[in-house]
Amino acid sequence: MTTNTTPLILRRFFTSVVRGSLCSHLTMRGVKKPRRGGMVHLGTRRLGGFIGAFFLALALLSPAFAVQPDEQLADPVLEARARDISEGLRCLVCQNQSIDDSNAPLARDLRLLVRERLEAGDSDQEVRDYLVARYGDFILLKPPFAWRTLLLWLTPLGVLVVGAIVAFSRRRRGSREREGLSGDEEEALARILRQE
Amino acid sequence: MSGAIGTLSVAELGHYALVLALALMLVQSSVPLIGIRWRDERLIAVSGTTPIVGFGFVAIAFAALVAAHVTSDFSVLNVFENSNSAQPLLFKITGVWGNHEGSMLLWVLILSFFGALVAGFGSNLPSALRARALAVQGWIGSAFLIFILLTSNPFARLDPAPLQGRDLNPILQDIGLAIHPPLLYLGYVGFSIAFSFAVAALLEGRTDAAWARWVRPWTLVAWMFLTAGIAMGSYWAYYELGWGGWWFWDPVENASFMPWLAGTALLHSAVVMEKRGALKVWTVLLAILTFSLSLLGTFLVRSGVLTSVHAFATDPTRGVFILAILMLFIGGALALFAIRAPEMKQGGLFAPISREGALVFNNLFLVAAVSTVFVGTLYPLALEALAGDKISVGAPFFHLTFVPLMIPLLLALPFGPLLGWKRGDLLGAAQRLGAAMAAAILAAVATAVATGAKGALAPFGLALGVWILVGSLVDLAERVALFRAPARITLSRLVGLPRSALGTVVAHFGMGVCVLGIVTASAFSTEEIVAMKPGDTVDVGAYTLLFQGNAPATGPNYREERALFVVSRGGKQEFSLAPAKRFYTARQSSTTEAAIKTIGFSQIYLSLGDRMENGAQAVRASYKPLVTLIWLGALVMAFGGALSLSDRRLRVGAPRRAALRKAAEAGA
Numbered sequence: 080m081t082t083n084t085t086p087l088i089l090r091r092f093f094t095s096v097v098r099g100s101l102c103s104h105l106t107m108r109g110v111k112k113p114r115r116g117g118m119v120h121l122g123t124r125r126l127g128g129f130i131g132a133f134f135l136a137l138a139l140l141s142p143a144f145a146v147q148p149d150e151q152l153a154d155p156v157l158e159a160r161a162r163d164i165s166e167g168l169r170c171l172v173c174q175n176q177s178i179d180d181s182n183a184p185l186a187r188d189l190r191l192l193v194r195e196r197l198e199a200g201d202s203d204q205e206v207r208d209y210l211v212a213r214y215g216d217f218i219l220l221k222p223p224f225a226w227r228t229l230l231l232w233l234t235p236l237g238v239l240v241v242g243a244i245v246a247f248s249r250r251r252r253g254s255r256e257r258e259g260l261s262g263d264e265e266e267a268l269a270r271i272l273r274q275e
Numbered sequence: 276m277s278g279a280i281g282t283l284s285v286a287e288l289g290h291y292a293l294v295l296a297l298a299l300m301l302v303q304s305s306v307p308l309i310g311i312r313w314r315d316e317r318l319i320a321v322s323g324t325t326p327i328v329g330f331g332f333v334a335i336a337f338a339a340l341v342a343a344h345v346t347s348d349f350s351v352l353n354v355f356e357n358s359n360s361a362q363p364l365l366f367k368i369t370g371v372w373g374n375h376e377g378s379m380l381l382w383v384l385i386l387s388f389f390g391a392l393v394a395g396f397g398s399n400l401p402s403a404l405r406a407r408a409l410a411v412q413g414w415i416g417s418a419f420l421i422f423i424l425l426t427s428n429p430f431a432r433l434d435p436a437p438l439q440g441r442d443l444n445p446i447l448q449d450i451g452l453a454i455h456p457p458l459l460y461l462g463y464v465g466f467s468i469a470f471s472f473a474v475a476a477l478l479e480g481r482t483d484a485a486w487a488r489w490v491r492p493w494t495l496v497a498w499m500f501l502t503a504g505i506a507m508g509s510y511w512a513y514y515e516l517g518w519g520g521w522w523f524w525d526p527v528e529n530a531s532f533m534p535w536l537a538g539t540a541l542l543h544s545a546v547v548m549e550k551r552g553a554l555k556v557w558t559v560l561l562a563i564l565t566f567s568l569s570l571l572g573t574f575l576v577r578s579g580v581l582t583s584v585h586a587f588a589t590d591p592t593r594g595v596f597i598l599a600i601l602m603l604f605i606g607g608a609l610a611l612f613a614i615r616a617p618e619m620k621q622g623g624l625f626a627p628i629s630r631e632g633a634l635v636f637n638n639l640f641l642v643a644a645v646s647t648v649f650v651g652t653l654y655p656l657a658l659e660a661l662a663g664d665k666i667s668v669g670a671p672f673f674h675l676t677f678v679p680l681m682i683p684l685l686l687a688l689p690f691g692p693l694l695g696w697k698r699g700d701l702l703g704a705a706q707r708l709g710a711a712m713a714a715a716i717l718a719a720v721a722t723a724v725a726t727g728a729k730g731a732l733a734p735f736g737l738a739l740g741v742w743i744l745v746g747s748l749v750d751l752a753e754r755v756a757l758f759r760a761p762a763r764i765t766l767s768r769l770v771g772l773p774r775s776a777l778g779t780v781v782a783h784f785g786m787g788v789c790v791l792g793i794v795t796a797s798a799f800s801t802e803e804i805v806a807m808k809p810g811d812t813v814d815v816g817a818y819t820l821l822f823q824g825n826a827p828a829t830g831p832n833y834r835e836e837r838a839l840f841v842v843s844r845g846g847k848q849e850f851s852l853a854p855a856k857r858f859y860t861a862r863q864s865s866t867t868e869a870a871i872k873t874i875g876f877s878q879i880y881l882s883l884g885d886r887m888e889n890g891a892q893a894v895r896a897s898y899k900p901l902v903t904l905i906w907l908g909a910l911v912m913a914f915g916g917a918l919s920l921s922d923r924r925l926r927v928g929a930p931r932r933a934a935l936r937k938a939a940e941a942g943a
Contacts, residue, residue: 145518146804146895147804147884147885147887147893148804148805148806148884148887148891148893148894149806149887151804166670166671167669167671169667169669174525174526174581175523175524175525175526175667175668175669176523177669177670180518180520180523215665216665216666216667217665217666217667218667219666219667220667220668220669220670220671220672221668221669221671221672221675222666222667222668222672227658227662227664227666228654228658228666230650230654231650231651231654231668231672232676234646234647234649234650235643235644235646235647235650235676235677235680236643238642238643238646238647239639239640239643239680242639242642242643243639246635246639247627
């Protein structure tokens with residue numbers, strides 16, 4: 080009955096999602112291409128997808144761990160710093176995954192880059208600045224505090240303050256009402272006023 | 276293969292049942308309302324039966340889809356794309372909701388299930404209120420059924436039928452898929468009842484304590500399931516993804532977390548409304564917001580807008596449809612609220628330091644937390660759509676914003692139950708919490724000493740957990756007058772304690788357990804990433820892991836390579852672990868199967884990486900102290916909800932039975 084009702088484009092999209100090639104949709108505007116190779120391909124191992132993913136945050140993350148033994152630095156202090164920085168950097172071709180968690184080839188390149196910079200003597204902030212200069216703010220999982228992120232950073236505080244003010248003023252008004260008229264009296268008053 | 280042309284086909288039967296269900300939903304959403312207008316009891320009474328029959332038809336449709344999956348009927352597109360005849364039966368069944376169409380059908384199934392429950396057990400409700408609430412429920416159901424039938428038909432056919440299916444996404448081939456989505460949906464969709472009652476109350480223009488008493492159990496049910504569902508999902512991600520993370524602040528997770536936070540706030544404000552008649556308007560608004568966040572989550576995930584704005588642009592049909600549903604219901608409910616809320620009377624005055632005040636405090640911080648998760652999830656989308664700027668918001672943002680909001684809330688938590696209604700005694704409460712304070716300080720000092728005073732975060736976090744744990748026990752001790760009264764009285768008080776009070780104690784205790792788990796697992800986990808050859812060892816925690824080598828194995832629809840490890844402690848062999856890498860042939864994709872050993876409340880977590888060029892196996896081994904407390908705590912919370920639900924006062928239908936009993940006694 081409905082054999083041909085699924086539009087082709089939908090089916091094609093669907094299939095691409097199923098096949099896990101979704102990341103190829105994620106070419107980025109304003110993001111410089113990574114050093115080696117143009118488009119970054121994720122292996123079939125990177126399962127894409129919102130297919131069945133309502134409940135599946137995990138389907139959006141790749142299985143298998145990211146950081147491989149051969150990437151690690153010999154100096155444990157430096158390595159710890161590298162991990163720490165990596166956790167705050169986004170794997171640009173993934174969905175909200177840090178390069179520390181992603182096993183996409185680009186994430187590996189970035190992890191190596193972070194370690195390279197650290198070995199060259201950069202401070203943590205210098206490493207981040209270096210990457211931001213190359214890839215833009217998009218790479219930071221903690222966006223910078225700026226005009227365009229003002230609302231993002233201030234909403235929690237704003238809601239708290241406004242909420243507190245509303246709750247407090249309600250209470251104040253409530254206690255004034257207690258000194259004033261009761262609900263019934265006000266209704267009676269309104270009735271009288273209407274009659275006039 | 277069944278379903279061939281000429282035989283009665285299960286798929287068409289399901290499709291037909293779905294259409295009939297829509298017809299019934301439309302009746303449910305209109306006829307009783309006409310009945311209210313015309314004051315015709317017979318028309319109003321329609322809402323007592325249609326939801327039950329409607330649920331029956333949705334259930335038939337769902338069963339039909341299950342049948343198509345179980346029999347591997349690849350002439351059905353949905354089965355072809357998400358199933359494979361070699362799959363184990365369990366995954367054939369769970370694969371039904373492991374995809375877009377099937378999960379939307381599950382969504383509607385649960386929605387109509389709740390509708391049927393209200394119709395079946397709601398005979399003691401005022402008939403007009405019930406009819407209105409069920410009509411609202413019917414509107415939601417109709418909208419989603421139309422969505423399914425027009426854009427996401429799970430029964431769409433393929434001709435000719437392929438011989439083999441594409442297989443379910445390997446990551447979903449797990450027992451987790453059997454439990455997690457149904458639980459989560461029961462929670463998510465369960466909040467629709469609170470929403471429907473809120474809208475019905477606004478339509479009627481009045482709410483009272485009886486309304487709150489009606490809404491609270493339904494909210495509790497939804498909250499319980501959502502709590503358990505989120506915990507389950509978190510554990511699933513933890514063991515399936517292979518690197519031991521348990522919460523990622525991923526937009527999809529956030530989509531389920533927002534209704535949970537709002538629902539938690541709703542539970543607490545409904546208490547105030549029921550007991551004291553205060554916060555009426557606010558509770559109604561929260562009921563609307565909570566389900567709105569569920570709808571928002573459905574939109575976020577189902578429209579594909581999260582995956583990428585481009586994906587949404589390529590195929591906007593579904594997304595736009597859900598967005599329309601979203602705006603219709605959220606916008607409509609909020610507009611109705613704006614019109615009717617000012618007419619509602621606020622009641623029940625209270626001092627800032629009181630039980631009510633504490634619950635307002637709770638609501639304030641939970642709502643601020645919801646707004647944080649909300650902007651964190653949607654801001655990047657909005658910024659990209661409006662300004663074309665791309666930013667990322669991830670875990671580090673939430674650690675800086677969400678966590679600080681939780682700290683005052685958790686610090687204040689033990690005070691709440693100890694404060695009196697109307698006017699509380701903060702100093703008195705603090706004195707009674709002396710034991711909890713002492714325990715918390717002790718925990719902080721002990722941790723600081725044990726870790727060599729490195730950083731204040733871990734001692735503080737542990738102290739916070741202990742503070743809540745002991746604080747909830749103090750609440751219990753106070754209620755049963757422990758040590759203040761003879762043991763006999765304490766015991767009888769304990770037995771006579773209202774279940775809802777016990778539920779509060781247990782749920783708060785669970786929160787403490789959860790906090791302890793989060794803090795210890797985050798602060799004290801150790802991890803080793805090494806390349807190992809057979810015969811190599813690695814130490815995690817107090818354990819030594821000896822790598823013995825790899826061994827291939829085959830499953831029904833995959834091949835795997837296992838790595839064998841023998842674990843010993845203090846030179847004594849204790850157990851063995853076998854993490855694996857699986858390769859699923861149908862989809863040409865692989866998964867990592869972590870090996871996890873639970874020791875007490877702690878776990879050893881072992882997963883495999885790639886083979887190195889020199890033949891060594893990359894291994895990630897970690898010891899996670901008390902990590903299971905994170906999920907156990909959530910389950911304890913859900914259990915607290917169940918206890919509270921079993922309270923005689925809230926038991927569905929109890930008021931009427933009590934009235935009947937009284938009438939019988941009076942007659943006798």
